Amino acid sequence: MKVVHLSNTPVAGSPGNIVSALNRLTDIRARHVVFNAAAYRTRTFAIDLDWRTQQQEALDAIAEADVIHIHQYFSFDETFGANFAQRFGDKRLIRQYHSAPDLWANGDAGLIERIVREGVPQLVIAQGPERFYPYARVVPNVVPIDDPRYLPHPEADGTPIVTFSPSGRASAWKARWETKGVPQTLALLRKLEREGLCRLQLIVDTPHDQCLLLKRHAAVAIDECVTGNYHLSGLEALAQGKPTLGYLDQRVQSQLRRLTGATDLPWVDVRLEEAEAPLRALLADRTLREEIGAASRRWMETHYAERAMIEHYRRAYLDLFEAPQQFGVSRFTGEADEWRARVCPDYNWTARRHLHAGWRDRLRMWMKG
Structure with missing residues (x-):
């Protein structure tokens, strides 16, 4: 199986770690196409295929792929050019999230809903953002610990x-x-x-x-x-x-x-x-x-261990073909489950924020005498 990862930015090196582990530790061949390799300026990461300098090689890799693995939320046409998604044909798609949806939605509830309920199989890292994507399968951020x-x-x-x-x-x-x-x-x-x-x-x-x-x-x-x-x-x-x-x-x-x-x-x-x-x-x-x-x-x-962590991705790719019905099913069992996962922790953070704001106000009053 061949998989091509697509991202607008290097996503802090996460897709690169996944691709490297797939190629070294599994029977899956993977490539990673990055549109803007310099998105973080001098905070650079190792890049496989830079869209701006290796576009034809990137297109060839996409043409040969069985699976297109997309990282984060972005517009294909606005990023890679008009009609870019038409190159996918009948390839299987999967999208992975590394951030909460409000990073792109900026409070737009409708856009958040479209992101979360997109009709494409989803993955999400087993970190803070997980709670926002009930229909996504939870996967690790891979780390090459023996490098x-x-x-x-x-x-x-x-x-x-x-x-x-x-x-x-x-x-x-x-x-x-x-x-x-x-x-x-x-x-x-x-x-x-x-x-x-x-x-x-x-x-x-x-x-x-x-x-x-x-x-x-x-x-x-x-x-x-x-x-x-x-x-x-x-x-x-x-x-x-x-x-x-x-x-x-x-x-x-x-x-x-x-x-x-x-x-x-x-x-x-x-x-x-x-x-x-x-x-x-x-x-x-x-x-x-x-x-x-x-x-x-x-x-x-x-x-x-890297070999165990990368197996989560290999299994997800196989399930795209063998058990696609496993995707798109909410991991939350009801409103109470979602409330405990997403809403209640925000109450805790808000209380901490108010406590710190109150402390700053008292300090200002003390300094004014």
Whole structure:
């Protein structure tokens, strides 16, 4: 079977990891066509087929494919050109989501409904966005944990390094999902740095290969402690054997356990509001860091091995032909199930946002005297 992945952007390297694993570990031959390889400017990822420079090779791969695997939501005609979708013929299509639908809908309820109920089989990563796509099959973000770039290395001598690699600058309390709470997280990390407890390694707008190399000798990694989600960067840090701080809400935890079969999860699971004390403890105790980091790596080897994770995709492709009826069936059993999955966690986040807003107001009043 041949599969071509299509994406507007590199999608933080996720499709590339899937394609690489398919080609190395399965009987499926895969290619990845990226329309805008430079979408993130200097934050670059390895690219298979760049549409702007390898268009004919990309078209040939599409013509030969049995399955077209689309990543995220975008218009084919506006991106790849008029009548592009006509090239698919009777090939099987499947679309994978890596973000909540409001990233594209901007509050347009009608567009959200069209995205969620699209009549194409869907996949969604087993992270925060999963709860928004009830008709999608849940799949992992694949990580090549045995690639040399992802192997553990001893932390650097001297003051411990805390590494943090946000992809944007959004505040924790202005965006629900498309944020890693950068201003608030940096305020905490810079406070600890001023006290001489750590060195902050802030990685932004950096090629992915270089990012992985920079993180190798860090003592502690920050995934994200705001939304309840985890990220590909967090999985990478766990693979590299780092104590990794992140906040995973109950829905994310349940999906991750279901996907991997694991009971315990390796993140140092704290919200940003409670992260200072665990960080101080880790920075003060190298043995503790080493033990937690080694456990992180063991968890990835046991529960997140690349060969096991890529099988979720291979099975999905086979089901497109052998059991297409398995797609398009809601995973929610009713309104209460959906409420617990999607609505209730938003109440928690909103309460936290109001608490922080109240604290800022009281601080302003105090400063005015």
